Amino acid sequence: MKAIGFKQSLPITEKESFIEFETEIPSPAGYDLLVKIAAISVNPVDFKIRQSAAKDTILDTPKIIGWDAVGTVEAVGDKTSRFKVGDQVYYAGDITRSGSNAEYQLIDERIVGRKPENLTKAEAAAIPLTGLTAWESLFDRIKVNPKTDKGKTVLILAGAGGVGSIAIQIAKKVAGLTVIATASRPETKDWCKQLGADYVVNHRDLKAELDKIGHGEVDYILDFVDINGYWETIAEIIKPQGHIVSITGSSDPLNLVLLKSKSVSFSWELMYTRSMFTTDDMDKQHHILNNIADLLEDGSLKTTLTTTLEGFTAENLKKAHQMQESGKTIGKTVILF
Incomplete structure (x- = not known):
């Protein structure tokens, strides 16, 4: 072959x-x-x-x-x-x-x-890969319940990427969440909107952008781009008892103490975990x-x-x-x- x-x-x-x-x-x-x-x-x-x-x-x-x-x-x-x-x-x-x-x-x-x-x-x-990653992030890591969590807010970092594109749809259509996606170019903003995002914000000044749409804090955050680069902002905008999921890995240790006062949960998501460890x-x-x-x-x-x-x-x-x-x-x- x-x-x-x-x-x-x-x-x-x-x-x-x-x-x-x-x-x-x-x-x-x-x-x-x-x-x-x-x-x-x-x-x-x-x-x-x-x-x-x-x-x-x-x-x-x-x-x-x-x-x-x-x-x-x-x-x-x-x-x-x-x-x-x-x-x-x-x-x-x-x-x-x-x-x-x-x-x-x-x-x-x-x-x-x-x-x-x-x-x-x-x-x-x-x-497959992006669908599994998004599904596991929402339902295996955060454990979103579409009945009791309907309407809660999820921020999806890198909404127009491969994982973000399917995560917007699953979060909106299956989980029933209010979806906020990040995008900066006109074409990526349009793409996120077409997929069902309720709001599209620019990642370059995330806190100000979220304040502008009336969602200064969010229940859940899905990081599909750069956990290190966003970490301090993420810790600021996550709601008390919220949940953060990241797929990107970290070159430096994350300061989890920033999440302590809010009792925030943090999870890694790796789509290969189940097959790697049988x-x-x-x-x-x-x-x-x-x-x-x-x-x-x-x-x-x-x-x-x-x-x-x-x-x-x-x-x-x-x-x-x-x-x-x-x-x-x-x-x-x-x-x-």
Whole structure:
């Protein structure tokens, strides 16, 4: 099969930042499905892993990354029960295993969902990683209850990004929250509004912007961009007994003492936790993806696809990574095989 990977962590402009090569089609066992991939999407985690995984070494065999895919089940392992050969599926993968930048991939069925029937392959490929991240942030970390928490405020930092774009929709349509998203350019502001944000504010003077719309403090904050850069502001604008969730990691220790007087909760969210540690509830991602598929099919949610690149080539993968590294992308970029 054809695959695309790298042996060194090189700048994306370098010729061998991605290389095409041939390798064996793997065979499924246990809970694994063998999926023939039809489309993939690219996320910030892709370029971050590419930049760091082989920084001071040259790998013997190319590393295959990629954590969003849509495809068809070609074969199944002996412990599988959720899918059969011929099923159309979508998933975000497992960071500890070979990725989706290949024509075929093995994937544990417990983190796989059925492809939404009303979406094209490209439209569906835009959803899994960001959809899972947003859903887990709201319902597993904050534990929002749509009945009792309806109308509470959530601030989404980087509303027009991949995760922000689906989080706006889930927070509004599923959780019933009042959604405030950050965006600064006219096109990103319009995008957030189209997705259902009640308010769009500029991140450059967040406290003043929130005061202007009458929401000087918020119940929940979802950080999808830079927890260090916003930390002191976040501590100021979160309501007493509020909850903050971040996906961005921290280069420096966070001063949690700033949250103490308000009894504020803080959670990290990593979509890969369940698969990395084979948690007891690992199959919850299967159910979340199916729930999201239902919501896409009934029109409650819509795809966040904005750019489609035709053809599974190293050049298209480089182009997609360059777009992600720019920090200017809106929604999701997909490569169609």
